[in-house]
Amino acid sequence: MPDYQAPLRDMRFVMEELLDYPAHYARLPGGEDATPDVVSAILEEGARFAREVLMPLNQSGDQEGCRLEGGEVKAPKGFKEAYRQYVEGGWPSLAADPDQGGQGLPHSLSQILSEMLASSNLAWGMYPGLSHGASAALHHHGTEDQKATYLTKLVEGTWTGTMCLTEPHCGTDLGLLKTRAVPTDGDAYEISGTKIFISAGEHDLAENIVHLVLAKLPDAPEGSKGISLFVVPKYLPDAEGHPGERNGVTCGSLEHKMGIHGNATCVMNFDGARGFLVGAPHKGLACMFTMMNAARIGTGIQGLGLAETSFQNALAYARDRLQMRSLSGPKAADKPADPIIVHPDVRRMLLTQKAFAEGGRMLVYYAAQMIDVVEHGQDVAERDRAEALLGLLTPIVKAFLTEVGFEATNEGVQVFGGHGFIREWGMEQLVRDARITRLYEGTTGIQALDLLGRKVLMNQGETLKMFTKEIHKFCQAEEATPGMAEFVRPLAKLNAEWGELTTGVGMKAMTDREEVGAASVDYLMYAGYVTLAYLFARAVKQARSALEAGTEEAPFYRAKIDTARFYFDRLLPRTRAHAQMIQAGAESLMAISADDFGLGFEI
Amino acid sequence: MPDYQAPLRDMRFVMEELLDYPAHYARLPGGEDATPDVVSAILEEGARFAREVLMPLNQSGDQEGCRLEGGEVKAPKGFKEAYRQYVEGGWPSLAADPDQGGQGLPHSLSQILSEMLASSNLAWGMYPGLSHGASAALHHHGTEDQKATYLTKLVEGTWTGTMCLTEPHCGTDLGLLKTRAVPTDGDAYEISGTKIFISAGEHDLAENIVHLVLAKLPDAPEGSKGISLFVVPKYLPDAEGHPGERNGVTCGSLEHKMGIHGNATCVMNFDGARGFLVGAPHKGLACMFTMMNAARIGTGIQGLGLAETSFQNALAYARDRLQMRSLSGPKAADKPADPIIVHPDVRRMLLTQKAFAEGGRMLVYYAAQMIDVVEHGQDVAERDRAEALLGLLTPIVKAFLTEVGFEATNEGVQVFGGHGFIREWGMEQLVRDARITRLYEGTTGIQALDLLGRKVLMNQGETLKMFTKEIHKFCQAEEATPGMAEFVRPLAKLNAEWGELTTGVGMKAMTDREEVGAASVDYLMYAGYVTLAYLFARAVKQARSALEAGTEEAPFYRAKIDTARFYFDRLLPRTRAHAQMIQAGAESLMAISADDFGLGFEI
Incomplete structure (x- = not known):
């Protein structure tokens, strides 16, 4: 059976040495609680939980999968107990707002813990994982009442959340969605429609499930500008805030999937389920x-x-x-x-x-x-x-x-x-x-x-320039540092090329919008390789400093430099292919008509 | 459910137009029977079989998988009946030697049919597919008696074959194998040992199974020079050549796999099974x-x-x-x-x-x-x-x-x-x-x-030169042909570079053998991209000729040129990355010690 040990040494390297998290935390409100000792204790306890509780359930969860019985979903054996321990350990509330019962620790800590969950048991990790999105939506857009009713429970972990976006005929294109919300008594709406691919849509880990649902109001404008967001609990909270009446939202079936068998991917049927608007009407897309x-x-x-x-x-x-x-x-x-x-x-x-x-x-x-x-x-x-x-x-x-x-x-x-x-x-x-x-x-x-259309070109590359300038400054500062040239030189060259490639696509896109789509995936991969090169170069700088200062962990730092060298030698050259493909343009993609694609077999 | 139509138009393009199979067949002994009409009828019938018989069993076979019950393996529902039709249709004997009951048609036809089997039902196609290897071994290395006893049955398809190479502790490194063959009466040996990953090792499709087994004789030299090949039938043929006494080879268990669920991947136990030497003692590796x-x-x-x-x-x-x-x-x-x-x-x-x-x-x-x-x-x-x-x-x-x-x-x-x-x-x-x-x-x-070690460097690149010379000639002949320059120029450049890269690795390998392994996979991928570029350029030439001559299928030929252009524009640039990685050398791969690889998590 596979094993997993949280890479605590490498995590500490990135947090403490590369990115100076201690100083970063010290400057954050609430971050003062995240002292190195506290962080260290949290990471070690997270590592133990991942290795001892979650990892042993990963393979059995895959083999067993989830079962739908009488409308109720049973997660694989051990999942519920592991979740109980997770809630008892206070993990869900780690980075949440103290106003809602959270511990107010920095969000980054929660991200780092989620790496451990993903490593040890992705399918299990998605049960609490989906709550993050729902919590964020309620935290930023919910009313005080909604926060008190739902968010506190999500923070506590006794309830979990979902994101109900996709429908059978629309995934990416949410403007097409058909789920309807009709105003009824007070501030409530009746939600009706079918959502698919709802991760953790129904399960037996938590006492209630809080669905965040995209739907259209009767007076909604066409398309994506007419979408609203609703909170729809599985059980409607009673006067004390406990799960009360069963709401009209049920799991119709479970998908049979290639993987993540331990997570329930549900078809969710909303049959006049009672829901409450989150944020402004028709502004659901922003939420x-x-x-x-x-x-x-x-x-x-x-x-x-x-x-x-x-x-x-x-x-x-x-x-x-x-x-x-x-x-x-x-x-x-x-x-x-x-x-x-x-x-x-x-x-x-x-x-x-x-x-x-x-x-x-x-x-x-x-x-x-x-x-x-x-x-x-x-x-x-x-x-x-x-x-x-x-x-x-x-x-x-x-x-x-x-x-x-x-x-x-x-x-x-x-x-x-x-x-x-x-x-x-x-x-x-x-x-x-x-x-x-x-x-x-x-x-x-x-x-x-x-990335390319919205984040880069839409603001004339201003944000990208902010980033490439940071890389440029690093390269300038380090080009003469002994041992850094082999990293800094290729990085500086790529960083400059990144800007040129962007300008090139931007120019072409002015006359043909298809150029954006044609270049986009190669552009993203190129960006990824350069970004990692920048971070590896910074890692080398840190490792060299540690070695020069004298350390008992010389093999760790040398291995870091060796890994960076491998990255520059054997992975970064992929940018040569991506750069050329970014520049290849849309023509060879758009030439064949949809009809002619299949002429080899359609006879 | 997915569908599959054999791409007959494209197959004909490659056979008839690109590679001139009709002339090729006319020159082959036995090939005169493979007239265009016969070939066409065979392909159409194969296409029908693939689409109507095999494809509908592909998904159900994956879901059902194989079952081991009382030592017998049951293939998924419908597999046996499909195999019966396959045998009745005479498919197994298509390209086999008429001396063993084959139809003596060209081997290439059999390869083309196997594309259809792989497309429509890979797991099913492996039952007859494994027979090819066993047949080839017996055809080339078996005694006349072995051919009469086993090969004729494999050709008929009533028996199927396997290749028993891998053992739990050795896959690639067959010199380590432990299965023993002890001479007993007459020309027989007792085979004992365990083989794993035996595809189609046990099943209910055929009346007998012919195992080709690698084992070591008592006096075998150490390592891969001491391996012999044996034929070990599931049922020992009786005097009439029918399946008789059950031999001491059984399926111990089935592997649970990521895919090809419809094919039985068996652990095969040989407990003093009766086997017969194929080829010379200790020369099994060549067989x-x-x-x-x-x-x-x-x-x-x-x-x-x-x-x-x-x-x-x-x-x-x-x-x-x-x-x-x-x-x-x-x-x-x-x-x-x-x-x-x-x-x-x-x-x-x-x-x-x-x-x-x-x-x-x-x-x-x-x-x-x-x-x-x-x-x-x-x-x-x-x-x-x-x-x-x-x-x-x-x-x-x-x-x-x-x-x-x-x-x-x-x-x-x-x-x-x-x-x-x-x-x-x-x-x-x-x-x-x-x-x-x-x-x-x-x-x-x-x-x-x-590829790199044995086929290219071991004979000082002579074979490679044979191939690159062919590409070079093509480029020279076509560089001035209208419309060909956009393909021929990059191809000629890559073809020349291929030689240079080979020389470069060869030189480095003279002082450090690790350079071969370090460059090998990138070298193979590079070789693949250039080889396909050569064939696409030839396809463009054919397509252009057809268009110039006037054709009712202009959209087909234009789509072929468009596809080639896409290949040159958007896939061939990957050679830029591979070329750089081939030249990167072994150093960054060999620097970290095996101990230091895990310092990020082993603490």
Whole structure:
């Protein structure tokens, strides 16, 4: 069975050494409670929970799946008990507002913990995970009454949340949605319609479920400007706020999926369910983006988390499995063959996993720091800057980390050879679980349009310039630092090229809007590789400083530099392909008519 | 449920127009029977069988899987009946030697049919598919008696074959194998040991199963030079050649796998099973390569076949699914949204699938033509050349087509968005089924070592030069042809670079053998992209000729040119990354010690 140890040393490196979280926390309101000791204790307890409670349920949860019986969904064995422990441990309230019963610790801490949940049991982690989006929507857009009624329960963890967006005929294009909300008595509405792909839509882990539902009011304008957001509880709270009358929302069926079997993906039927408007009428899309942005970062973290677990287990196997001799002569002459970690191509696969896990971690923690500032920062300029940068990075975190996370889990299977395909080893589950992350909360294609169309071109590249300027400054400051040139030079070149590529697409898009879509995914991947290169270069700087200052952990820092060097040598060259494809333009994509696509087989 | 139509028009394009199979067949002994009419009838009947018999069993076979009951394996419902029809249709004997009851048609025809089997039902296709390797081994290395006893039955299809190579502790490294063969009475041996991952090792489709088993004789030298090959039937043939006494080989258990659920992957226990030596003692590895090479081409075909099916179904969905408006203005103004095929990024995914399916088809049929020549060619020089080129292309066919085939099936899921993750749609099954093709019959890493180490460097690049010279000649002949420059110029450049990269790695490998392994997978992928570019350029030439000559199928030929242009614009640039990574060398792979790999989490 696969194992997972939270990479606490690497987490500390990124938090403390690379991004100076201690100073960052000290400046945040509420952050003063997040002293290094407190943080350390939280991470260690989270690591224990992930390894001892969640990881042992990961494979059994996959094999058992969820069951729908008489309208009730049973999660796999052990899931409910694990959730009870999670709530008792106070985990759901960690970063929540003290006004709603939260502990008020920085949001970034909660993100870092969610890496552990994703690594150890993605399907389980989605039960509490979906609550984050619902909580964010209520926190930012709910009335005081709604906060008191629903948000406090979500914070406590006794109730969980969902996001009910997708319908059978519309996922990306929410303007098409058909679910209706009709005003009834007081401030209530009757919600009717069918939602699909509702993760954690029905289950037995919590005493109530709070659905955040997009629907249209009778007087709604056409399209996406006519969408409103409603809170629809499974059980209507009684006068004491306890779950009371059963509401008209039920799970119609469970989807049979490729992976995340332990999470219930529900078809939810709303039959005149009682719901309450969140935010202004017809302004639901803005509220939804509050949920979505949290969910998108969370999904990127899933890509990172699965890459880490796959790496750890592939590494153990590669050290253990004896097969063939090293081409440069036996390395374990006393054994019948060498462990496969001696082979360069096995190392290439392991290092690819390692670089994506460690690079992804830097990116997520870097973005998480911005979330803290956006949520709690005191300086307006600093907050605006963090908000813009976070907006730019969100689609990269979501799509790049899930694309490379999927690749990393596949490398894990590949290291195991034929055994990787066998369920028992657990490596193929990571691939199946990772596959969803490229799809939900907006596919890679949608993220790429968000990045290039909305976040970059829509404001004439201003936000991008803010970021590339930061990279530029780093390169200038470090170009003469001994040992940094091999990293800083290629980074500076790519950073400049990034701007040129952006201008190039922007110019073409002025005459042909299809150019944006044509370039978008390659552009996103390019952006991801450069962003990770920047963070790896910064990591090298830190590691070099530590080595120069003298340290008992020299092997750790040297391995960090080696990983960065591998990244620059063997992964960053992919930008050469993406750059060329960004420039290839839309023509060869748009030439064939939809009819002529199938002429090879439609006869 | 997914559908599949054999791409007969494209198949005919590759066979008749691109590779001039009619002239090729006319020159082959036995090929005179393969007239265009006969070939056409065979392909159409194969297409019908694939679509009407096999495809409807693909999803149900995946859901049902195989069952082991009292030592007997039951294949999913309908598999046995389909196999009966397959045998009755005379399919197994198509390309077999008339001396053993075969129809003596060219081998390439059998390869082309196996594309249809892989497309419509990979798990089912592996039952007859494994017989090919066993047949090849017996055909080339068996005694006349063994041929009469076993091969005729395999040709008839009433018995099926297996390849028993892998053991729990050794897959790639067969020198470590422990299965023993002890001489007993007459020409018989007692075989004892455990083999794993035996596809179609036990099932209820055929009346007997012929295992080709690698084992060691008591006096065997150490390592891979001490391996012998044995034929071990499930039932020992009686005096009339019918299945008689049950032999001591049984299925101990079935593996639970990520995919190909309809095929029984068996642990096979040999308990003093009666076996007979095939070929010379200790020379089993050479015999095994006869099986392996057939199986490797067959696996590449699986990659191609799955890419095609995924493409066809993604195309249908993309034409049907309405979501968002085209960025350049509505294309289906009468509908609530545009079909997603209007979006450039959806087209990029579909064209990626299309280009890999059509490009893969050209590569497979090109290699299949060489198989014909190797097996039946009359001219020694021509045969030697075909054998060398086929040897060079085999690892490319196997690894490149399974890597890009896996990518193509993933693009198919991506086109479906969240629905791609749901079993019902069938797209995720194609990914799960495709995943094994990168692993079995030698992983991508093993193929890459075979290509770069054995096929290219071991003979100082002579075989490669033979191939690049052919490409060079084509480029020279066509560079001035109107409309060809956009394809010929980049191809000529890459072709020259291929030689330079090879020399570069060869030089480095002289001082450090690890350089071969370090460059190998990127080298193989590079080789695959250039080879497909060559074939696409040739396809453009044919398509242009047809258009110039005047044709009623102008849209087909134009689509072919458009697909080639997409390939050159949007896939071939990947060579830029691979070229750089080939040159990156081994250093950054070998720097970290096996101990230091895990310092981020091992604390």
